[in-house]
Amino acid sequence: MTSRLFSFVGGDSGPWRITSVRAVAGEPIAQTPRLWVVPDLVAGTAPPSGWVLRGITSNERYVVRSEKDHLLARQQGLGRSEATCAALIPIRKSPAWWALTQDERRAIFEEQSHHTRIGLNYLPAVARRLHHCRDLSASEPFDFLTWFEFAPEHEASFNHMLAELRATPEWAYVEREVDIRLVRDGR
Amino acid sequence: MTSRLFSFVGGDSGPWRITSVRAVAGEPIAQTPRLWVVPDLVAGTAPPSGWVLRGITSNERYVVRSEKDHLLARQQGLGRSEATCAALIPIRKSPAWWALTQDERRAIFEEQSHHTRIGLNYLPAVARRLHHCRDLSASEPFDFLTWFEFAPEHEASFNHMLAELRATPEWAYVEREVDIRLVRDGR
Numbered sequence: 544m545t546s547r548l549f550s551f552v553g554g555d556s557g558p559w560r561i562t563s564v565r566a567v568a569g570e571p572i573a574q575t576p577r578l579w580v581v582p583d584l585v586a587g588t589a590p591p592s593g594w595v596l597r598g599i600t601s602n603e604r605y606v607v608r609s610e611k612d613h614l615l616a617r618q619q620g621l622g623r624s625e626a627t628c629a630a631l632i633p634i635r636k637s638p639a640w641w642a643l644t645q646d647e648r649r650a651i652f653e654e655q656s657h658h659t660r661i662g663l664n665y666l667p668a669v670a671r672r673l674h675h676c677r678d679l680s681a682s683e684p685f686d687f688l689t690w691f692e693f694a695p696e697h698e699a700s701f702n703h704m705l706a707e708l709r710a711t712p713e714w715a716y717v718e719r720e721v722d723i724r725l726v727r728d729g730r
Numbered sequence: 731m732t733s734r735l736f737s738f739v740g741g742d743s744g745p746w747r748i749t750s751v752r753a754v755a756g757e758p759i760a761q762t763p764r765l766w767v768v769p770d771l772v773a774g775t776a777p778p779s780g781w782v783l784r785g786i787t788s789n790e791r792y793v794v795r796s797e798k799d800h801l802l803a804r805q806q807g808l809g810r811s812e813a814t815c816a817a818l819i820p821i822r823k824s825p826a827w828w829a830l831t832q833d834e835r836r837a838i839f840e841e842q843s844h845h846t847r848i849g850l851n852y853l854p855a856v857a858r859r860l861h862h863c864r865d866l867s868a869s870e871p872f873d874f875l876t877w878f879e880f881a882p883e884h885e886a887s888f889n890h891m892l893a894e895l896r897a898t899p900e901w902a903y904v905e906r907e908v909d910i911r912l913v914r915d916g917r
Binding site: 546547548583599601602603604605606607608610611641642643644645646647649675677678679680681 | 734789793834864868
């Protein structure tokens with residue numbers, strides 16, 4: 544069985560070099576030189592001067608069948624040789640978001656904010672894996688970790704996608720967001 | 731902050747006496763004499779001859795606003811003095827369920843199976859707390875743990891509710907279910 548649990552380990556080693564760490568909303572996190580993406584890491588193994596963010600892949604919570612079929616037809620997997628740029632974007636949403644019901648969250652997510660429709664415009668250039676943290680324990684620092692991979696020539700396009708998403712009504716519920724950029728140089 | 735994480739510890743001690751353990755579908759679990767319900771228990775503390783099942787309360791995944799308002803208006807909390815009977819029902823759904831999209835799961839859950847509507851008929855007699863396990867780790871034995879409390883005179887009614895739910899299309903996706911009954915005798 545492939546792992547559903549992934550740990551993002553920021554420290555002094557790893558194949559990804561961290562080029563910037565920016566707090567978009569709320570508390571920042573420390574910039575470390577490098578990052579590993581590790582399946583199935585147990586808790587409590589953060590490097591001395593670094594951090595570990597954990598998340599688990601899960602079923603989708605908002606997309607309907609027609610949207611999923613579009614996504615499946617267009618999306619690419621992680622690990623493409625040309626996709627040497629990455630972004631790790633941890634997000635926490637507010638208590639007000641989590642107090643909404645499913646139909647209210649769906650309405651904000653898609654009918655008002657077009658989250659999936661915006662993302663579809665950037666496929667297949669941007670590959671993506673969403674990890675959930677909120678239900679890993681009662682004290683996770685973020686609700687979601689999204690990992691993106693793309694080729695250098697698509698970086699401007701990727702930035703445009705983030706600007707579109709951050710301008711939506713859904714983002715009014717984002718109380719903490721960090722934008723971590725990386726390049727793979729294999730060291 | 732109140733805890734979202736709860737551990738159900740089956741062993742030789744605890745305020746709840748286990749009166750029966752029945753495997754409804756799939757693998758059974760061991761019948762132990764007694765049970766504790768413990769907030770925030772760390773992993774790895776199962777009694778020598780017992781078990782620990784862990785789950786976390788979370789946002790609702792299917793109810794819409796009108797249904798939630800009905801639930802809030804009618805439901806009672808846990809810990810009522812007259813509610814000396816309890817049931818712990820761990821459930822695992824099949825991979826086919828988790829491969830469905832949100833709209834497909836909602837349609838089976840409510841439009842076809844009337845899960846919330848059936849439950850509403852048994853309020854306020856039956857109090858309930860749902861715990862999610864699926865996203866606690868990649869290897870939990872169950873997807874959900876539901877804890878019910880009711881007075882002895884409502885046991886037949888509670889059994890009728892379970893029979894109604896188990897006859898629905900939703901239950902075709904239940905691949906493991908254990909029905910644990912308990913009484914509180916304070917020892």
